[in-house]
Amino acid sequence: MKKIICYSIALGGMVMLAGCNGKMNQFKADYFNTNPNPLEVVGENIPATVTANIPAKFFKKNAQVTITPVLVYGDTEQAAPAVTYQGEKVRGNSPVVSYDNGGNLTIPVNYAYQPAMDRSELYMTFNVQQGSKQYVLPRVKVADGVIATAALADAATVNPATANDAFQRIINEKYTADIRFLINQANVRKNEINSGDVTSFNERVRLAANADSLEIKEINISSYASPEGALDFNERLAADREKNTKKYLEKQLKKDKIAEFGELTAQWTAEDWAGFQELVAASNIQDKDLILSVLSMYKDPEQREREIRNLSSVFEVLADEILPQLRRSRLTASVDVIGKSDEEINKLFDTNPSALSVEELLYAATLTDDNGRKQKIYEAVVRQYPNDFRGYNNLGKAQYINKDYAAAKANLAKAAQLAPKSPEVNMNQGLLSLVNKDYTAANNSFSNAAGLEELGDALGVYYLTQGDNAAAVKAFGKSKTNNAALAQILTKDYAAAKSTLGAIANPDATTYYLTAVLGARTNNESMVRSNLQKAAQLNPSYANKAKNDLEFAKYGL
Numbered sequence: 001m002k003k004i005i006c007y008s009i010a011l012g013g014m015v016m017l018a019g020c021n022g023k024m025n026q027f028k029a030d031y032f033n034t035n036p037n038p039l040e041v042v043g044e045n046i047p048a049t050v051t052a053n054i055p056a057k058f059f060k061k062n063a064q065v066t067i068t069p070v071l072v073y074g075d076t077e078q079a080a081p082a083v084t085y086q087g088e089k090v091r092g093n094s095p096v097v098s099y100d101n102g103g104n105l106t107i108p109v110n111y112a113y114q115p116a117m118d119r120s121e122l123y124m125t126f127n128v129q130q131g132s133k134q135y136v137l138p139r140v141k142v143a144d145g146v147i148a149t150a151a152l153a154d155a156a157t158v159n160p161a162t163a164n165d166a167f168q169r170i171i172n173e174k175y176t177a178d179i180r181f182l183i184n185q186a187n188v189r190k191n192e193i194n195s196g197d198v199t200s201f202n203e204r205v206r207l208a209a210n211a212d213s214l215e216i217k218e219i220n221i222s223s224y225a226s227p228e229g230a231l232d233f234n235e236r237l238a239a240d241r242e243k244n245t246k247k248y249l250e251k252q253l254k255k256d257k258i259a260e261f262g263e264l265t266a267q268w269t270a271e272d273w274a275g276f277q278e279l280v281a282a283s284n285i286q287d288k289d290l291i292l293s294v295l296s297m298y299k300d301p302e303q304r305e306r307e308i309r310n311l312s313s314v315f316e317v318l319a320d321e322i323l324p325q326l327r328r329s330r331l332t333a334s335v336d337v338i339g340k341s342d343e344e345i346n347k348l349f350d351t352n353p354s355a356l357s358v359e360e361l362l363y364a365a366t367l368t369d370d371n372g373r374k375q376k377i378y379e380a381v382v383r384q385y386p387n388d389f390r391g392y393n394n395l396g397k398a399q400y401i402n403k404d405y406a407a408a409k410a411n412l413a414k415a416a417q418l419a420p421k422s423p424e425v426n427m428n429q430g431l432l433s434l435v436n437k438d439y440t441a442a443n444n445s446f447s448n449a450a451g452l453e454e455l456g457d458a459l460g461v462y463y464l465t466q467g468d469n470a471a472a473v474k475a476f477g478k479s480k481t482n483n484a485a486l487a488q489i490l491t492k493d494y495a496a497a498k499s500t501l502g503a504i505a506n507p508d509a510t511t512y513y514l515t516a517v518l519g520a521r522t523n524n525e526s527m528v529r530s531n532l533q534k535a536a537q538l539n540p541s542y543a544n545k546a547k548n549d550l551e552f553a554k555y556g557l
Contacts (some may be wrong), residue, residue: 010404024060024128027140031055032124034109038550039122041150043467044437045264046071050124050142052105059097060088064129069109070139073120080109117146118548137211145550149517152486153464156436160397161424161454162391163415165362168339175208175333175471177201179245183327184229187306188242193381195536202252208260208335217261218334219253226326228305228319238268245329260332270327271301316521320446333458342367349377358385365394374398378429382411389418393425405432423452431458439465460487482510494522509539513546520551528555 014124032053039046051071059065068082084094085105097103107124111117122143130136179188192198208214223242225234246266253261277295280288291314298304309315332419340348345364348355358366358381375398381391392415396457399408415425430445442462449455456475462482463472469490476484479504488497501515503505512535519527532552536543547557 022060023135024063024065024126024132024137025058026138027052027124027126029140029142032140032142034122038145038147039109039120039141039143040147043150043465044113044148045467046109046111046113046117047467048109048122048143050109050122051106052108052124054097054102054105054295056098056100056102058102059087059099060130061074061089061099063087064090064092064094065111066127066129067105067107068125068127069107069142070123070125071111071120072113072116072123076116078111080111083107113146113148113151115148115151117551118148118545120144130431140479142279143331145553147550149486149549149551150464150467150469150490153461153483154510155431155458155461157510158405158431158434158457159447159454160400160428160431160463161393161426161452162397163362163422165390165392167359167363168340169341169456172339173335173337175201175204176336177331179248179331180324181241181327181329181551183226183324184233184237184246188244188329193252200332202256203297204255204335204529205261205333206256206258208333209256210262213338215336215338216258216333217336219249219264220334221249221264221266221329222331222332223266223268223329224272224275224326225268225270226323227273227276227301228309228323231270231301235268235270235464238270241327241329242266242268247330247333247452254531256486273301273304275326276322279325280318283321285314285317290314291318331503349380353380354384358388358391361385362390362394371398371401375402382414387418389415389422389425392418393422393428394401400431405435408432419553421448423449423455427452427455427458430462434458434462434465437465456484457481461479462486463487464490479484480504482514485511485514485518489493489521492521494518509535509542512538513542516546517549517551525555530550532557 022198032050033047033052033056034050039048040543064078064084064086066082066084069080071078071080083105085097086092086094088096088099093462095105097105109122117435121141123139123141125139126137128137155441158319167473177200179192179198181187190244200473205216205219208216221242223238223245225238225241227234245332246264251263273295275290291308294308295304306353308318327343340360341543345356345360349361349364361377361384363380365374366372375395378398381388382395385391392411396408396411397414399405399411402507408428412429412432415422416429419425427449428443433439433442433445439462446455446459446462457475457479460472460479463469464483464487470485472487473491473493476487480500482504485497485500485504488500495512497518501511501518504511516528516531516535519525519531530540532546538545546552
């Protein structure tokens, strides 16, 4: 009886067996949805998620299906990691798809971007295992092409950091000398004006007046009385010291035939408490902390003097060591030291670069926009001043701009030996790592350059390569570069991108190409066509790129 039933089922149930255990039917394209479609570059990869809605009565109970995403471009096929699903009667650990109810499949996709992938098709391939049988079902196309706008991020266009010169054409110097007075006296004594301090001051002022590279801006007299005695007496005393010192100095200037000295100014201070405090603080007086506490405790000058006099143990020392130094007139000449002109520096570099200081040489490089001349100047710096890291850093920068990355790497390594903590050197080494796609090293170097103003553009490109477009926008800040505009396009801030592109000082082919992309994304056909034309004129390769670029698919290029 049982045999008859089994046979009967075997004969009468052929259709049923074919439905449950026969071969899988073909997958249909409308089962699948790809996000995004077209595919899109994020950072330097093409990530996507393919989902499938499998209908009821489709997935065989005894079937195991391995689905492999395959990207087809030109003559090349590249597979992404496969995923496997199984029917309800298969013993295994793969996700199960119900025969009666169907189910949802999720297939992650990721490819390392290559430009040839712009024109491509994404397929799902199916390898089926049913018991001892293996077979392949027809592949199904699930996406068309790759939008590769993010791949326009370019570390090579980031301006490396310059280790700046400290050149100053005009450096102000101060010449000083003190004329001392006896207690309660205001007459300028002969031994004071003949002292080494004062005669040296007069000599330096005389030399400055006769030197082409020096200019006296001002001579000042500040006269003081020491802070003991009655205030009204000290006021008269300090004023008399100022008057007599000014009379002496005017006579000396006339004697030295110095007519051009800017302005002669003078003022007096009745009681020099500030000078008193400074001298006490710098002294070795045993009770100086006690004296300083009195000064901070009492603000009234007369009370201060009384309290200090009450310190009988130290007042005698103050009278001998401190107070005599406060009975003075201080002479100060403000003199500008005028350095070489731009013309002189350029001429010396061309004729005798060894005559230039390191600061003058580094400054010379700022006087030209010619990167080749900059490189020659920095070569002179490292030759003449081999222990200054700035020459190696800036030479590496010039070589980086020329895309001579091997030479740049060597010079930046020398700069790093001399100044390992230099933020400029660290940033520039990070840029080299970025160009070489060593993102871990780039990130480490940029961390060591934190706080450097120029770092924003480098970090922005780093974040673009990592697919973090929002972080890139933040890093770029107000930068007006192609990379900054690209970050704004990728975050769909099209108004900001338009403003950035319009503000780029020297637009190039990439500037116009990005403007065309912006036109396509804002449905402005004339903007697309006019800017693609400009881009192709500057860089003919952009004409072919545009033909394959899905940003412009609807314009029939």
